[in-house]
Amino acid sequence: MSGFDVRAVDLAALNSLTKYPSIPTYHALDPANGSLTEQPVPFTGTVIGTEKVDGTNSRIIVLPDGSYLLGSREELLYAQGDLIGNPALGIVQNLRPLAETLAGARGDTIRVHYLELYGGKIGGQAKQYSTLGATGWRLFDVAVIDDLDERLGWAPQRISAWREGGGQTYLHEDELHKVGLDLTPRLFTVDAAELPQTIEGMHALLGERLPRTLVPLDDSGHGAAEGVVLRTADRSVIAKARFQDYTRTLKRRR
16 A cells, blocks of 8 residues: 555544454353353364463564554554553553554555553453562464455445454464464374364363463463464464363352
8 A cells, every 4th residue: 555644544444444343252152141162173283282372462563654543342542653642551651662662664565463452450350460460461463454445445344354254464464473462371282183172072172271370470370271272373263262262161060
């Protein structure tokens, strides 16, 4: 996109284009009661398991002119050079120094770094990582969005459908490792045929593979982990498995 000027684009469209899409649970949730069903997401080939860190979804959006925006999962919070930023969840305060190191590269695409900011006072599980108020972040995905002249002109409903339907292009697992930022911990790599198909089986796998978080911020944290994200190397299939969903479902069964 030649002559990109963030002041001239539709910021609502830019925000929607760069949001992180919803990730399904590995076993589908019953909308009637929130319990898991015996219907797993179908995977094929090699599956990578990573720790799901319990914090707040954050975005560093590097624009074609080399400048950047910071955002939460739902809204834009700060543009490079602003005197005042939205203080929500501490995203601007904690991620602006990192964003400054990522900015500067010019091109024809938008590059979105998706990070989990955690600890501090972020969410109900912050004390699992630190009871002293420490904060940290981990990168979990990078999207590259092109064809901006066209996409920034789409209607809101079309952008949302494109995003939630898998329209965004993500870096391959190998490329993610070359970004040079700390990633969410990689726990295991297995063939899809080895993934548990039952709720009991996945609950057992979570306990075996992730008995405690691998990203504590100091020794004061309580240490419980949220769960695991399962993904193919090209991110064409992705799903999450959270301890609380499996514990709640199995408790109801008993």
